[in-house]
Amino acid sequence: MLIRKAISLGASDARMIPIDQVHVDPSIVDLCMSPRCSGYAQCANCPPFVMDPQTAKRWITNYNEALLLKKDFDPFDLLAHDHMEHFREMFLMVTAMERLAMKRGFKDAAALGAGSCKPVFCPERDCAVLEGKPCLYPHLARPSLEALGINVFDLAKKVGWQMYKILRETDPNTVPSASLVGMVLLAKQPNTGGTSR
Numbered sequence: 080m081l082i083r084k085a086i087s088l089g090a091s092d093a094r095m096i097p098i099d100q101v102h103v104d105p106s107i108v109d110l111c112m113s114p115r116c117s118g119y120a121q122c123a124n125c126p127p128f129v130m131d132p133q134t135a136k137r138w139i140t141n142y143n144e145a146l147l148l149k150k151d152f153d154p155f156d157l158l159a160h161d162h163m164e165h166f167r168e169m170f171l172m173v174t175a176m177e178r179l180a181m182k183r184g185f186k187d188a189a190a191l192g193a194g195s196c197k198p199v200f201c202p203e204r205d206c207a208v209l210e211g212k213p214c215l216y217p218h219l220a221r222p223s224l225e226a227l228g229i230n231v232f233d234l235a236k237k238v239g240w241q242m243y244k245i246l247r248e249t250d251p252n253t254v255p256s257a258s259l260v261g262m263v264l265l266a267k268q269p270n271t272g273g274t275s276r
């Protein structure tokens with residue numbers, strides 16, 4: 080049911096995976112620093128302020144499975160000046176799926192997006208959370224998989240998705256497709272009778 084809903088919301092593909100396939104690798108977080116991402120140290124959902132990989136590793140063990148979502152784009156779209164719209168779409172999609180999972184009894188469902196929420200939702204101002212105030216977009220802003228140290232390319236390979244690395248300097252003519260990946264972590268709740276499929 081969750082997979083069908085994800086596709087209806089615009090995902091190119093969605094898979095349910097057991098939680099033991101979701102590995103945290105601290106070296107993935109190092110990639111936020113070099114080359115330095117515009118969100119690094121600029122928002123509460125990015126390193127070094129988001130939970131560190133060791134904490135993320137322990138946190139993930141609270142869950143049984145994960146809904147993995149992929150959205151494919153033309154590589155030219157992901158390198159265009161308005162490319163943040165695609166990251167926004169992924170935040171919208173994973174948080175919609177998080178809310179739906181909660182309604183279905185997965186009360187601790189937790190969404191992870193693609194990229195930093197800072198350039199998507201707060202490009203013109205400082206992160207409110209880092210100023211000691213509530214997040215301005217609490218229903219939409221989430222950490223990314225990479226911010227917690229989850230290797231997206233490794234996960235994609237496990238489920239048979241072909242993905243290509245795209246950097247700022249990538250010539251879009253040299254890659255056949257571009258993809259963003261999000262996730263919703265799910266823990267089976269006792270006595271709900273619900274199913275994640």
Ligand code: SF4
Nearest residue numbers: 196201206207214220
């Ligand atoms: S959405 Fe804005 S206020 Fe919320 S964590 Fe991201 S940068 Fe901070």
